[in-house]
Every structure is written in structure tokens, then in C-alpha cells.
Amino acid sequence: SAGKEGYPHFMLKEIHEQPRALRETWAGLDMDYVSKLGKAIAEARRVFITASGTSYHAGLILDYLLVSLAGLDAHAFNSSEYRKYIKLVKEGDILIAISQSGETIDTLMATRVFRERGAKVLAVSNVVDSTIPRESDYQLYTNAGPEIGVAATKTFTTQLMILTALAANAALHSGGMGKEAYSLVLNELEQAPDLVNTTIINVEARVRHIAGKLAVKTNAYYLSRGIGLPIAMEGALKMKEVAYVHAEAYPAGESKHGPIALVNQEFPVVFTVTDDDYLDPLEGNVMEMTARGAYTIGILPSRHYAKLGKVFTEVIQTPDASPYLLTIIQSIPLQLLAYHTAVLRGYDPDKPRNLAKTVTVE
Ligand code: G6P
Numbered sequence: 001s002a003g004k005e006g007y008p009h010f011m012l013k014e015i016h017e018q019p020r021a022l023r024e025t026w027a028g029l030d031m032d033y034v035s036k037l038g039k040a041i042a043e044a045r046r047v048f049i050t051a052s053g054t055s056y057h058a059g060l061i062l063d064y065l066l067v068s069l070a071g072l073d074a075h076a077f078n079s080s081e082y083r084k085y086i087k088l089v090k091e092g093d094i095l096i097a098i099s100q101s102g103e104t105i106d107t108l109m110a111t112r113v114f115r116e117r118g119a120k121v122l123a124v125s126n127v128v129d130s131t132i133p134r135e136s137d138y139q140l141y142t143n144a145g146p147e148i149g150v151a152a153t154k155t156f157t158t159q160l161m162i163l164t165a166l167a168a169n170a171a172l173h174s175g176g177m178g179k180e181a182y183s184l185v186l187n188e189l190e191q192a193p194d195l196v197n198t199t200i201i202n203v204e205a206r207v208r209h210i211a212g213k214l215a216v217k218t219n220a221y222y223l224s225r226g227i228g229l230p231i232a233m234e235g236a237l238k239m240k241e242v243a244y245v246h247a248e249a250y251p252a253g254e255s256k257h258g259p260i261a262l263v264n265q266e267f268p269v270v271f272t273v274t275d276d277d278y279l280d281p282l283e284g285n286v287m288e289m290t291a292r293g294a295y296t297i298g299i300l301p302s303r304h305y306a307k308l309g310k311v312f313t314e315v316i317q318t319p320d321a322s323p324y325l326l327t328i329i330q331s332i333p334l335q336l337l338a339y340h341t342a343v344l345r346g347y348d349p350d351k352p353r354n355l356a357k358t359v360t361v362e
Pocket residue numbers: 052053054055098099100101102103104107150151152355356357358359
């Protein structure tokens with residue numbers, strides 16, 4: 001159809017639109033406002049982050065950065081589980097509610113309850129004036145354009161862009177990060193559109209080949225350590241949503257505590273490699289899978305190729321960047337892997353069964 005602009009599916013079109021979506025999100029970001037919010041976050045008594053589905057994975061990245069980079073007391077939770085926190089919330093707290101549609105009922109309920117208890121709410125959405133932003137104290141918008149595919153793609157990477165800028169700003173205010181390091185993160189984020197473009201061009205053929213292998217599987221693990229973990233979780237969610245392959249994500253270090261019992265000859269295990277600090281233990285986890293005959297796929301920035309290029313059955317090499325930007329870059333091959341696996345299995349990735357774009361029932 002005309003709306004697909006020559007692409008066979010909206011999901012593929014939207015994956016390819018990410019350079020533009022990121023560029024427009026960056027252009028639309030008012031850094032003075034981000035700085036005001038970064039200060040509010042750094043000064044908050046406690047920071048809560050809530051979202052559902054893919055947006056929750058963006059929330060986990062924000063949580064990771066606010067804790068590890070800014071040294072703040074941050075907690076991310078699935079919005080359907082908000083009741084657990086009711087007694088903890090007080091005036092002086094801030095809730096960051098992430099919802100691309102701005103309409104997800106659980107996220108809206110969490111927003112209402114937290115506000116009633118005196119917390120300030122910052123909404124991060126792709127739809128201007130949708131319900132959650134309207135009911136919040138502060139609003140930040142991604143500029144991804146309308147997303148038709150049920151599985152979120154461009155709204156996710158643009159969320160990551162905004163949330164990383166926000167976290168870096170909070171870290172600047174909290175003293176977790178110096179001015180120079182902060183400028184480096186911002187400069188990198190500005191390069192995201194170009195690097196994502198390069199990634200799409202470089203990885204697609206390799207991803208299609210791997211999708212051919214995954215198309216006949218029923219299970220897969222997605223493992224990572226550090227900031228790569230929410231990206232692995234998102235990769236597994238995409239695979240479940242559109243290709244109906246049972247994909248589960250775990251911290252790689254947890255794989256020994258149960259999941260590895262299922263691994264046998266040709267069991268697919270996808271690893272996302274982001275943090276330099278975790279290379280040795282991660283390599284150990286790959287070897288444990290290899291020893292059981294697993295089909296291992298490593299998503300690696302080029303600087304890790306020398307060390308890890310040979311330990312995986314398959315490697316998808318991405319451009320080099322710091323872990324802050326690798327979250328965005330590594331999302332691309334994972335989205336494409338889910339997409340191509342779905343198509344090879346004969347499914348329509350735009351209309352996954354049992355799923356709705358926006359969930360308005362509890
Ligand atoms: C539904 C969609 C997901 C989405 C989630 C949260 O489950 O199928 O793709 O991530 O809702 O949506 P939101 O609009 O709140 O980000």
C-alpha cells in the first residue's frame with residue numbers, strides 16, 4: 001500500500017526510518033528544558049520509572065544510567081505492578097512515565113496514583129497531548145512520527161536517545177559525571193542517526209542469513225551483561241511478538257542458574273556485547289554455551305572483534321561507540337532479526353496475533 005512507501009511491511013519501513021526519526025527527535029529536544037528536568041531528577045528524593053512492553057525496556061536503560069552514572073536512587077517497574085510502591089511514594093519523589101502512545105492504561109493509573117501521593121510526573125511520549133502527558137507535570141516528546149507496526153521500533157530507539165540525554169544531564173547535576181564526559185555523551189547521541197544508518201546498511205545481509213537459521217527454531221536465549229541487558233530483553237520481546245519464537249532474556253551470569261539446562265546442540269543464544277568491563281565474564285558465558293553445542297550469535301561493536309570475533313558461531317558487527325550509544329545501535333540488528341525471522345516463517349509482522357498497539361484495559 002502507498003503508506004508503506006515501497007516496503008513490504010510497516011515494521012521494515014519503520015526500522016529503516018530510524019535515522020530520520022532520531023534526527024528529528026534530536027532536533028526537537030530543548031536542551032534547556034532537559035537541563036531543568038535533569039536538575040529536578042538529581043534533586044528528587046527518589047526516582048521511579050514506569051512503563052509497559054518495549055517502553056519498559058527503555059525505562060530499564062534509564063534506571064541503569066541513573067543508578068550507575070548519576071548515582072541516584074532510581075527504581076524501574078512494570079506499570080501493571082505499581083501498587084507495590086504506593087506506600088513508598090512521597091512528596092519530593094519523581095515518576096518518569098514512558099509510553100509511546102501516551103494511552104496505556106497501567107501507565108496512566110501509575111501516573112494518577114503517584115501524583116495523588118505528591119510525586120511529580122514527567123511523561124515521555126511520542127504523541128503530543130495524549131492522556132499521560134496531559135495528566136503529568138512535565139512532558140518530553142520523541143519525534144519519531146506515527147508508528148503503525150504493532151511492534152515498537154523507532155519509538156524505542158528515539159526513547160533511548162531522549163532518556164540517555166536526560167540521564168547524562170541528571171548525572172551532570174548530581175556530580176556523577178563531569179562536563180567533559182557529559183559533552184562526549186551528547187556528541188555521540190548527535191551522531192546516532194548516521195551510525196544507525198550505517199548499521200542498517202552493514203548488518204542486513206548477515207541478519208537475514210541468521211534469520212534463516214532461527215526460522216526453524218522454537219526457542220532462543222538472549223543474554224547480556226550491564227547496559228546491554230535491557231537491549232537483549234527487547235530483542236527477545238521482538239522475537240516473541242512478531243516471529244512467535246519463544247525467546248527469553250537473562251543476565252548472562254544468571255544463565256548458569258537454570259536456563260543452561262535447556263541448551264543443547266544448535267540451541268540459539270544471542271549475546272549483546274556493550275560494556276568493556278564485562279568482556280571476560282561474558283566470554284566465559286559464551287564458552288559455556290559453545291561447550292553444549294549451542295548456536296551462538298554475538299552482536300559486537302567492531303572494537304571487540306579482535307577479542308571475541310572468533311568465540312561465536314555467528315557475529316554481527318556494528319559500528320564502534322560507547323555503551324550509551326550502543327544501546328541504540330544494537331537494537332537495529334535485533335529488530336531486523338525478529339522481522340526477517342517472522343517473514344521467513346510466513347507471518348505478517350505488522351499484525352501479530354493477540355497483540356494490540358495500545359492496551360487500554362488493565
Ligand atoms: C503494547 C504494544 C507494545 C508496547 C506496549 C506499551 O503492548 O504492543 O509494542 O511497547 O503496548 O505501549 P506504550 O504506548 O505505553 O509505549
